[in-house]
Amino acid sequence: MSKKDSVISLRGVSKKYLLYHEKPTLVENFLRISKRIKKEQFTALDKIDLDIKRGERLGIIGANGSGKTTLLKIIAGITTPDAGQVEIKARVISLIDLTAGFHPELTGEENIYLNALLLGMSREEVDQKLEAIINFAGLKQFIDTAMFTYSNGMVLRLGFAIAIHAQPEILLLDEGLSIGDEKFRKKANLALIKLFKRKNFTVIIVSHIKEMIQENCKRVLYLKTGKIYQDGGLKIAQKYFK
Amino acid sequence: MFVLHCGSSAMRYLSKSLRHFYQLLISMTSKELRARYKHTFFGFFWLLVNPLLQMSVMAFVFRFFIKEEIIHYPYLLFLGLLIWNFFSLSLSKATPSIVYERALIKKARFPREVIPLSIVLSNFINTGLALGLLFIPVLFLGTLQISSFFYLLVALLLLFLLTSGLSLLTSALNVMFRDINFFVQAFLIVWFYATPIVYPLSFVPNQYQWLWFFNPLTSILQLAQYACLHTPLPNWQTFTSNLAVIVLVATLGILVFKKQATKFDDWL
Numbered sequence: 077m078s079k080k081d082s083v084i085s086l087r088g089v090s091k092k093y094l095l096y097h098e099k100p101t102l103v104e105n106f107l108r109i110s111k112r113i114k115k116e117q118f119t120a121l122d123k124i125d126l127d128i129k130r131g132e133r134l135g136i137i138g139a140n141g142s143g144k145t146t147l148l149k150i151i152a153g154i155t156t157p158d159a160g161q162v163e164i165k166a167r168v169i170s171l172i173d174l175t176a177g178f179h180p181e182l183t184g185e186e187n188i189y190l191n192a193l194l195l196g197m198s199r200e201e202v203d204q205k206l207e208a209i210i211n212f213a214g215l216k217q218f219i220d221t222a223m224f225t226y227s228n229g230m231v232l233r234l235g236f237a238i239a240i241h242a243q244p245e246i247l248l249l250d251e252g253l254s255i256g257d258e259k260f261r262k263k264a265n266l267a268l269i270k271l272f273k274r275k276n277f278t279v280i281i282v283s284h285i286k287e288m289i290q291e292n293c294k295r296v297l298y299l300k301t302g303k304i305y306q307d308g309g310l311k312i313a314q315k316y317f318k
Numbered sequence: 319m320f321v322l323h324c325g326s327s328a329m330r331y332l333s334k335s336l337r338h339f340y341q342l343l344i345s346m347t348s349k350e351l352r353a354r355y356k357h358t359f360f361g362f363f364w365l366l367v368n369p370l371l372q373m374s375v376m377a378f379v380f381r382f383f384i385k386e387e388i389i390h391y392p393y394l395l396f397l398g399l400l401i402w403n404f405f406s407l408s409l410s411k412a413t414p415s416i417v418y419e420r421a422l423i424k425k426a427r428f429p430r431e432v433i434p435l436s437i438v439l440s441n442f443i444n445t446g447l448a449l450g451l452l453f454i455p456v457l458f459l460g461t462l463q464i465s466s467f468f469y470l471l472v473a474l475l476l477l478f479l480l481t482s483g484l485s486l487l488t489s490a491l492n493v494m495f496r497d498i499n500f501f502v503q504a505f506l507i508v509w510f511y512a513t514p515i516v517y518p519l520s521f522v523p524n525q526y527q528w529l530w531f532f533n534p535l536t537s538i539l540q541l542a543q544y545a546c547l548h549t550p551l552p553n554w555q556t557f558t559s560n561l562a563v564i565v566l567v568a569t570l571g572i573l574v575f576k577k578q579a580t581k582f583d584d585w586l
Contacts, residue, residue: 093584102495153427155583168427176421181353190349193342194428 082127089160091121120146122302131276135293142299144282169244174235180224205241213237246278286317346436369399398515404445412437412485420586430579434489466545473541483568490578493585531559
C-alpha cells in the first residue's frame, strides 16, 4: 500500500514513557536528588509503520500494555511520539471520554457549543447542527437548563450526540464505551452503523470484545509489546479470541 | 512531528485554525465568566468589594507609617490593588489549570493554550469593568486627560502580556513539577511587597531603585497611575528594563508551553 492513498500514515513511530515511582519536583531537580529517584523506561510503541486507507475498518487487539491505547492517542493527536512521523488527512473524532469538557453550571446549549469547539468544530458548524444534536440526544425540553440538573445518562447522550455530529471522517472507539440506557444504546448503535456504512468512512476500534471486532472490522492489527505482531484479516482475531 | 492536511492550501489552513483558536478562546472565556457568576446574587459586585476592603484597611493602617502626605492615596491604592489582584488571581488560578483540566487534555486535540489564556482573559474583562467604575470618582478629581487613555491602554496591554506569558510558563511547568504551584503562591506574597502598591517608588532610596528594574509590574503600575492620577511616569531606565523583562517572560512562556504541550498527556 502506498502512502498516497492512505488517510493515516505512521512512519517509524516510537513512544517511550518514563516510569517514575514518584512525580518529580522542581526542588529535587535543583538539589540533584533526582538521580536517586528510580527511573524506568517503558516502550509503549516501537517503530510502528502503519498505513490506513480511507474507508478501512480496523480493529486493534492485543494484551494490556501492548500499546493499543497509545497508538489510538497518537492518531487522535492527544499525545505526540518521541520519534517518527504521523500524517492524518481527515478530521478525527475519538469516542473516548464523552462527558469531559462539560461544565455543570452551563446550560445544555452552552455546553454543546463549548464541547463541539473543543472537538474541532467551528461556531458556524454548530449553529447548523444544533437542532440535530438536541433532537438526537432527546433533550429538547432540558436544553436551556443548567447541566447539573441532568442525569448521568443525559450527559452521556449529549456527549455522544455532539461527537457523531462533528462530521468525523475517522472515528476512534476505545473499549468500554458506555452510552446510557438501553433505548439510547440502540439508537447510538444504529447511528454508528449508519456512519460506518458511509463511503470512505474510516473506523478504528480498540477492543477486547470478540463480537465488537468481528462485526465491525475487516482488518485486524495485533499488537505485542509495542510492535505490530500481525496485520491482516479477521482470521487473526478468530485465532486471538480462541 | 504532526502533519495535518485538510485538502486546502497552508495559508487557508492557518487562517482556519486561527479562527478556531479565537472561537474556542471566546467560548472558554465565557464559560469562566458564566460559571463564576451564575450563583452569586451580586456577581460582579464581589470583584469590587475585595479591593475596596483591602484598600480601606491599608489606607487606614499605612497612614501611621507613612509620614509624608501622599495625594489621592486611597485612589492610588485602589488602582494598584485592582491591577495586583488581576495579576495574582490570574496567576494562581492559571498555574494548576492544565492539571485540573486533565480530562479535557485526554479527550481531544485542541490548542492547549486556551485553558490558561481563558482564565487570564476572563479576569481581564472583570478588571476592565472594575476600572471603568473607578473612573467615575476619578473624573471628579480632574486628573484625567485625553492622553490618559493612551497610557492606560499601554499599561493594560503590558499587564495582559506579562500575565499571559507567565501563566503559560507556570501552567506548563506545573504539569511536570507539581511543586511549581507552591512556588507561585510563596512568590506572590513577596512580589506584592516588591511592587509599589502601598508605597510610591519615590520612597525607595536611590541606591536600591535598580532592584525595581526587575519587577515589570513597576512600570505597568506607574503608567496606570500616571494615566488616572497624574503621578510621575516611570523613568526610562525602569521602563526599558521592565519592558525587556515582559518581552522575555512572554517569549519564554510561549516557547516553553509549545514544547511542553505535546507531552502533557504523558504526565497527567
